[in-house]
Amino acid sequence: MSMRNTLQSPYSQWMDDDAPETDVVISSRARLARSLAGYPFPHRSSPEQAEQVIQAVNLAVRHAEFRARFGDAELTRMTELSPVDRWILVEKHLISPGFLKNTESSFECKGLVLTPDERLSIMVNEEDHLRVQCLFPGLQLEAAAGTADEADSLLEKTLDFAFSDRIGYLTACPTNVGTGLRTSVMVHLPALVLFGQVKEVLTTVSRLGLTVRGLFGEGTDAVGNLFQVSNQVTLGHRESEIIDNLASVTRHVIEQERSARQQLVRQMPVVLRDRVGRALGILKHAHTLGVEEAMRLISDVRLGVTAGLLKGPPSRVLLELMVVTRPSYLVKTSGRELSPPQWDELRATLVRKLVNAHSGGDPEEGGSPEEGDSPEEGEKGEEGGQSP
Amino acid sequence: MICERCKQQPASVHYTEVINNQKRQMYLCPGCAEEAQKAFDLGAPLNLHNLLAGLMGPGGVKEVPEDEAEFLCETCGLSGAAFGQSGLLGCGGCYQYFGERLEPLLKRIHGSIRHTGKVPQRSRNKYLLIQEVDRLRAQMREAVEDEEFERAAALRDAIRDLQQRLA
């Protein structure tokens, strides 16, 4: 049931904007890598062994104490999902793209445990037997890591994790050994990008034992000025030290971005208002939108809204838009293969609906995004008609 | 300009990927840019494997003596060469069998070879016992150095007791 909802709705709890520092920090994530003692790692296990692992995890999440804390978390095998649905889970950041690489172990043995609130997910037979992941909105690293830790402690009542007294939790890749903890934040840095300062800031960050993934230059616009910062080292530090380090660096980045935004508003108020206003105008009225353009405009509107320059859709709707505009979601919505021009048209239609529904816009466009959208819209596209 | 990745579609996207300040520029078609972005967006540590394979690959493995190149994990049968190729270990036992050989690598990645974080409940007692044994051993060495042989003998017995409980 909840997996259905997850796949139907572009919204996820991590998009909530009623959380700390959401003007800059979109989400906080904590991931624990765990393997079962006595089993080879997934890339070297037999189908029978992989099946035993998935059964063991299924048993563990049905344990009374686990259920008391996390509710009825269901296990879904990747084979139960269509390829499009699998990609939607990636785009909602609930599974990793690596999980869909069908190389060593087959989809048959790969499963996802997801709690009804989507805050906790467990990938089974990814690179390690378990990847316990918690995703929270805004800057909430402690809460995310604390929840992952709770889940881990409850799982451990049923499962025997591979652990060495010297080097800690044993993982397939030596880069995860020790705590198995990877924490990360996704930050939105449009002002630092506009000022051309983002490179400098992120270079400093990467010198502090953190990994930065992001796009620069013209490519930056394509992913909406979003960057992911995470810890590099998992061995030799306590979990709390890893979290504190990332949190304090993130606070520093937040300050830099905020001061860049203030500077923008002070130094070029007209240029900035014009930019974010035009972006909102296009999202409201465009009839074709490329994915890159959509991401750039969404980023601009988000900057305008969070800087208080614009009455536009709230941040959570803008994040939802980032999922809605992705190819997988479009294919899901239309229910069939589309040509690139049809994609752009459907994308624009979905964006118009969602944006107008949340900014009190045009009455004829203001319907709920959930109600009957796809098939007719797609057909209109096929006829090549621009307007009815 | 043709897409550098699929070498078929016209490239219209100037794509720059930066991981840890390592910049890589490509001209891609929108489809490939989308793909690249997907992999990139969610931060799967895909590149780490390449990096590891590099570290442990032909160059990295040189430190290992020739006759040990065929080294196998007794539990899962993973060879040193296979590890060098994939950057992935085969099972928890590999960490034991590859033990000393892994240490320089761990040191390079993490700057440490000693876990200081969470311990699973069921290993907790054992973990504490092992730490206690380590502590008593150090005391015993001190006692021997100080020629306090009676104390050293008592410590030796205590260690033997603990080791029996561990076995």
Ligand SMILES: [Zn+2]
């Ligand atoms: Zn291409």
Ligand SMILES: [Zn+2]
């Ligand atoms: Zn092994």
